[in-house]
Amino acid sequence: MTIENPLLEERHGDVLVISLNIPERLNPIARELQHALRARLAALREDRSVAALVLTGSGRAFCVGADLSSNMAGNGTSVGQASYETMESLSNRIIEDLRTLPMPVVSAVNGPAAGAGVGIALAADVVMAARSAYFYLPFMPKLGIVPDLGTTWFLERFVGRARAVGMTMLNEKLSAEQAAQWGLIWSVVDDADLRTQALALAERLAKLPAHAAREVRAAYDSAGRVSLVEQMRYEAERQRELLDAPSFAEGVKAFREKRDPIFPRN
Structure with a gap:
């Protein structure tokens, strides 16, 4: 299945909004989306006209992580080896790209952030979530694997080991409200206000010194x-x-x- 426009963009003055755009599948990190996002973030690194970035999702989800509907194995390699090579060459680089952009980054979590989508959301400088959003780690309880894309690093530092381990093992969805109470994210807003509030926040951040x-x-x-x-x-x-x-x-x-x-x- 060809994905024609894996990203959507809106410009609001010196703030850029990028939306992950595979809404019919709740925005999985398909290979096409990953390549498009890496290319756009590389261009942003040199774009002095953008003073802040908002990252969000199209439709009713932020990002549900790996695209399990696709063939994950490579030619002549195991699923594990193929996934390792993709993470090392592509997926992990997205987190590094977000963490090293010259401008502040806001995640506007408009719906479920699951699997690797949690790592992408938490890679931002400031995370704001819609009231209906939640964070979910199915890695171990559903698939027998560990969280990736930096998720273990973020969770251990943001909420502490006890909550990080519980969230990883117990197969429970963490509501946006609970995430804010734990200190995992900055704030929760009503769903209808998320885009407006995220833009307002990004506009405040855009006024900070360039460094x-x-x-x-x-x-x-x-x-x-x-x-x-x-x-x-x-x-x-x-x-x-x-x-x-x-x-x-x-x-x-x-x-x-x-x-x-x-x-x-x-």
Whole structure:
């Protein structure tokens, strides 16, 4: 089955909305979709006109993960080996692409995020979900495999080991409301308001300094692997550079003038 338009795009000023677009199958990460998304994210890396990205799904789902309806085996290779090669060369790269984009990324989870779709949703800087949305990990209870596309990394850090293991093993759907209570996502909004609220959030993020996403991601990644003393040293080293940058000067000037700062884009 040929997928003609695996992605849809909308532009709202300096915010770009990308929708995963295989709605009749609840947006599985079919190979065509993965290739299209990697290509678009690569182009975004060089596009200075986009200051924030919203990633969402078309139809009634965000993303239900692997396309189990397709033939997963390669020519002369096992299903496991073929899947490993695809994850290493393609699927895992999508998560890395999202985590290293120069602009902030918002996931607008409009419906079910299941399987690898959970990893894609959580790769964003800020995750907002519709009230009807849920997060579901069928990997072990339904298929006898572990979560992938970074899902174990995100869950252990965001909600802790006990909740991560329970969510992985118990075959229960985690509602958007519960996900927010656990600290897995930023917020929950009514379904009808999701697109508007996600755009408003992205527009706020678009006003941040151009280096904001990369600096904040790096700071919290560092905090997750070093001691308090080492992290304070890291913070001091970053301040040594950032306090001499144009964005800090503009922030101070705006504070004195009692206005919002207008940060340089480059």
